[in-house]
Amino acid sequence: MNSASTKLLKSVLSALHYTGLGSLVAPLTRGRGVIFTLHQVHPETRKGFDPNGILRVTPEFLEQVILQVRGLGFDLVDLDEAVDRITAAEPSARPFASFTFDDGYRDNLIHAYPVMQRHGVPFTIYVPSDFPDGRGELWWLALEDVLRRSNEVTVQLMGAVRTFPCATTAEKQAAFETIYWWLRGLPEDRARQVIRELAAGAGVDLAQQCRDLIMSWDEVRTLARDPLVTIGAHTRRHFAISNLPADEARQEIADSMARIEAEIGRPCRHFSFPYGDETSATQRDFDIAAGLGLASAVTTRKGLIHAAPRHCLTGLPRVSLNGDYQRSRYVEVLLTGAPFALWDMLRRSQPAAS
Numbered sequence: 089m090n091s092a093s094t095k096l097l098k099s100v101l102s103a104l105h106y107t108g109l110g111s112l113v114a115p116l117t118r119g120r121g122v123i124f125t126l127h128q129v130h131p132e133t134r135k136g137f138d139p140n141g142i143l144r145v146t147p148e149f150l151e152q153v154i155l156q157v158r159g160l161g162f163d164l165v166d167l168d169e170a171v172d173r174i175t176a177a178e179p180s181a182r183p184f185a186s187f188t189f190d191d192g193y194r195d196n197l198i199h200a201y202p203v204m205q206r207h208g209v210p211f212t213i214y215v216p217s218d219f220p221d222g223r224g225e226l227w228w229l230a231l232e233d234v235l236r237r238s239n240e241v242t243v244q245l246m247g248a249v250r251t252f253p254c255a256t257t258a259e260k261q262a263a264f265e266t267i268y269w270w271l272r273g274l275p276e277d278r279a280r281q282v283i284r285e286l287a288a289g290a291g292v293d294l295a296q297q298c299r300d301l302i303m304s305w306d307e308v309r310t311l312a313r314d315p316l317v318t319i320g321a322h323t324r325r326h327f328a329i330s331n332l333p334a335d336e337a338r339q340e341i342a343d344s345m346a347r348i349e350a351e352i353g354r355p356c357r358h359f360s361f362p363y364g365d366e367t368s369a370t371q372r373d374f375d376i377a378a379g380l381g382l383a384s385a386v387t388t389r390k391g392l393i394h395a396a397p398r399h400c401l402t403g404l405p406r407v408s409l410n411g412d413y414q415r416s417r418y419v420e421v422l423l424t425g426a427p428f429a430l431w432d433m434l435r436r437s438q439p440a441a442s
């Protein structure tokens with residue numbers, strides 16, 4: 089989400105909180121439950137240039153959300169139970185909430201797991217299967233490191249050589265925004281090539297970064313042994329599925345499921361689409377995921393979950409608990425469902441894009 093729409097959503101959240109309108113409409117908009125998206129969990133908050141900070145929350149915030157969500161009357165369930173509740177003919181008396189973490193960061197084991205254990209909360213970690221091998225390319229973090237170390241970077245952008253000054257925090261931030269979104273629009277193989285070149289030029293070791301930040305298979309297995317934990321798949325290389333031809337898309341998903349099953353010795357029934365927005369995962373991809381026998385697949389489309397078939401089980405929306413919304417009043421309003429109903433209404437009132 090760009091910063092203008094983040095600002096807009098924050099204003100909507102605050103307005104709904106202070107007017108009390110959110111809780112008033114909650115019985116209409118809350119639906120059957122919610123799946124939360126998280127990435128990194130780390131006690132440190134960084135100052136200055138921190139373009140991926142939105143992907144990080146503190147263990148204290150995570151704990152506060154657990155208490156808050158329970159206090160609001162949600163049952164905290166694993167994804168198998170969530171799927172049962174979405175497909176049940178009758179809704180449960182209480183809504184459900186399910187916690188999911190994307191990418192397999194080691195800090196999930198170190199900082200999130202103790203919190204989840206302490207409160208007995210089930211959770212899912214979606215692992216891109218190349219990552220625990222130390223072969224993952226966390227290109228969004230590599231781009232951040234390149235810009236942090238450099239005073240300027242030069243890229244071949246849309247046929248033209250462009251040099252971005254990045255001596256100051258503001259310049260680094262502006263360069264990140266432009267280069268990040270440009271890369272997101274490229275075929276993924278090409279984007280990775282650009283990142284490899286930038287990383288090599290700035291002395292950033294992609295493989296080392298992956299080994300430092302992502303769990304090994306031994307660590308994944310440590311978590312998988314706990315009945316609270318579900319390990320889901322997240323492709324092999326963390327590619328945007330919708331940009332791949334259908335056969336390759338199917339292969340990316342199937343390979344990651346098979347590898348996880350082989351490593352943890354249990355069926356892999358749940359999947360998360362990398363990036364997960366409207367441009368990275370489409371109906372074609374939801375159908376591919378269903379065809380592979382997945383019980384659920386999640387996106388980063390925003391929303392609470394209503395009864396099937398209103399939501400396709402392999403294209404489920406989630407609610408992001410990212411660093412942008414690290415305030416308890418935002419969480420409370422998000423869980424009423426009102427912001428998503430409002431968001432859908434606003435989107436429907438816009439002229440359709442051609």
Ligand SMILES: [Zn+2]
Nearest residue numbers: 190191362363
């Ligand atoms: Zn991811």
